[in-house]
Amino acid sequence: MPDFTTDHTEPAADRVERFQAAASTAFAPLLVRAHDGPPFHATIRAQATGGLLVSDIRTSPVTVNRPAGRISSSDNDVYKVALQLSGTMGVAQDGRREVMRPGDLAVYDTTRPYALEHFAAPDGEIRTVVIACPRHSFAAGPDALREVVATPVPATRGVTGLVAAFFTGLADELPNVDASGTHLADALVDLISLTFATPPRPDPSALTARMIAYCEANLSDPTLSPRTVARAHHISVRYAHRLFAETDRSLASWIRSRRLDRIRRDLENPLLAHRTVAAIAARWGLYDAPHVSRLFRATYGVSPTTYRRAHSGGF
Template identity: 40%
Template sequence: MSLVWTTDAVPEGERLTYWRDALSRALVPMTVTARGDGPFSGRISSGRLGCLWISTVEADPQRASRTPAQIARAASDCVAVGVQTAGTATLLQDGRHARVGEGDLVVYDTSRPYALDYPGRFSTRVLHMPRRAVGLPEEDLRRVTGTALAGTEGAGALLVSFLTGLAASLPTCSPAVATRLAASVVDLFGTLVDERTTADAPAPADPHHPLVPRIRDHIDRHLADPGLSPASVAAAHHISVRYLHRLFEEEGVTVARLIRRLRLERCARDLTRRDPAAPTVSAVAQRWGFANPAHFSRVFRAAYGRSPRDWVRHGTVG
């Protein structure tokens, strides 16, 4: 279902108050100051896509800021991506100033203060992703929040195109389709962050470093632990997550995706057993660290082209 807020029928003297309330409902509570002397106008349309929230905002010049007091009163642990579809903007967060032109993206964290300055009439598409759904190390997220990213190449171009299409199709998405599309958006964002952090990274560490086999052994021994993650692996070896990723750059896969791939391989192997006493699909998923059955089914199908139950029925090996 889509929700729409518009100042069209609001008396001129009450429009800014109405607009602040609309932004709080559609996005997060913010302080808004109009730029200009004329009557203010704006429109927001929003809708849910699985665990994500997508909004299109069109309005007159303004400055919107989220203060520590507002964060304390209404916490929001989300990562936001803004796609500038018309006009320009400046994002301020963590001491960074990101200037955004039409077609660019900005990334910011709603749990920390920020400000968005729009000097002219503008339109932007805003995606809010719960931090738990993003699943990226805090260190990597901090490298992209408060920055502008090109929306014309690589994963940025794909994300811009995808969000443009999704905003138009939100009202017609079934819950099942919305969940799958949301997972695709999160994966695209993860790829975008990977691109940015890799481009900013120093020279790769030695892939033959003695830590690499020790880390691989650690991952193999802890696959059943749902808490296994790049952060936990790095902490166990007294290194930063950043250095962990550098060690594995020549593997052609991030550590998080390596963990998921190895877990899926163990699950696929166990699901081929013909023994009548073989564990259920859910039990196999839990055995190898997948706490959420729906998530397991989704990533398994993406990797092997069929659902876990179809895999069992066909007795596929490999």
């Protein structure tokens, strides 16, 4: 496809419409909605190589949908593999909703509905490198890849780091990419397959134990949540919840319970009597003092202040 750039002299609605047409031609029929804010702009630089389409996409905040009504048997039958370079992108498919941050890789399937939401970067530029790969080029079958769609993989080292470097290098050298690069395409597909191949899952009880140990070590981190725990263990949030469904409480409830227990123990410690309840709660990642007080009362039957008075010798 020819490169595309919005014309700043056009009305905003026309720019969005032309970008929607260009993206639909490159990948599959899409619906595009620009976010409120600065005037919409977008560029697509693309090059086909060995049956793949490599695209360097830069855009202002925008939502892209692939609704069921726009999917037909005549569409391109491809997986899209994205590397987020700047800004963040929400990706949703098959009930999963995740956020891609700079350096993350994710795959999604054009034969089923999906949604992408591009958020602004600190410098204002949102940049994503997308490679459209025919489904038949993957050694892993559709059932295997279905397990990993819309699940970001941090491209920090090993194979994922190599794939990210490959993506970035291709995007930076698009004008010079060989359109007949079959060997290049084969190598890239092999790397992508390794990245998203569903590995044998470890014993669920062992994985749950590692997740619990991770949570215990990070209770003071206010960002600790089922999402960050799943991300740290390279599993989906859905699978993390499934593991904890076999216990007597949810993962979020377990984290909250452990934080409250740490707060309770600190309130009993006379050496910490000089610290306020709010400071103790913040030490364990909870910064909303009224909310903490309500949770504490619901769990232990009294307010944190009353509990401290009764258990720390009058401090």
